[in-house]
């Protein structure tokens with residue numbers, strides 16, 4: 001934290017578990033006040049309480065990122081209770097995998113809505129505070145799947161979309177002191193990947209072993225790996241880094 005700037009306020013969507021909980025915990029340890037935003041407010045509060053026990057400041061906020069009224073109310077509540085949110089991590093995500101010929105329109109729409117509509121609504125609501133404060137850090141979660149992945153035509157399109165969204169935010173908001181960058185994780189051990197294992201009928205340990213076997217660093221990722229990169233991108237000193245997509249995948253990616 002920069003003592004001249006005071007404490008920054010961050011919102012982490014999808015913060016109740018997995019990568020989002022890891023990022024929220026890390027940003028709080030970095031000295032930010034953190035709003036943990038997710039669908040289930042009780043689950044958000046549990047993460048916020050864990051952060052408080054460790055000496056951090058956090059608030060649990062229940063909201064659906066696809067709903068404009070809920071997003072606006074949540075961002076307003078954060079501004080009132082913690083202060084102007086100038087750090088936003090668009091992390092909320094879902095998967096609805098299927099091969100194209102079997103995928104129905106609801107599976108397409110659900111994935112587009114959470115990742116793209118959700119990031120759009122959250123960013124639009126927060127940018128007013130960021131531009132006013134002449135400071136902002138937006139971190140969007142993309143994925144290595146943006147490069148294409150069998151059974152994920154919806155998810156890969158959404159995650160590639162997050163990259164274009166990020167670059168345009170960087171161009172539009174840069175002059176207000178606001179940066180926007182994307183993190184594209186590879187295989188990270190979370191409930192999301194555990195559920196994938198279950199859906200395809202493979203033991204999670206087996207799926208992890210296969211992913212580790214393909215990674216140059218010979219291991220799978222943990223939420224802390226992504227949190228570390230998010231911490232850098234959200235930091236005061238990262239103001240000249242914008243519009244980038246950082247692959248955090250244990251292997252080189254384009």
Ligand code: NDP
Pocket residue numbers: 013014015016017018019020037038039040063064065066090091092093094114118141142143144184185186187188189190191192193
């Ligand atoms: P998880 O499924 O573990 O966590 C995602 C969280 O987002 C859940 O708590 C979920 O709530 C929440 N969420 C879903 N929909 C909404 C919504 N409409 N509004 C608010 N919150 C919502 O995922 P991960 O932690 O694994 O992934 C986090 C991000 O990283 C995602 O964007 C994902 O696509 C991306 N990613 C993950 C990778 C991995 O290997 N795990 C690899 C590459 C990218 P609920 O549980 O109630 O649905």
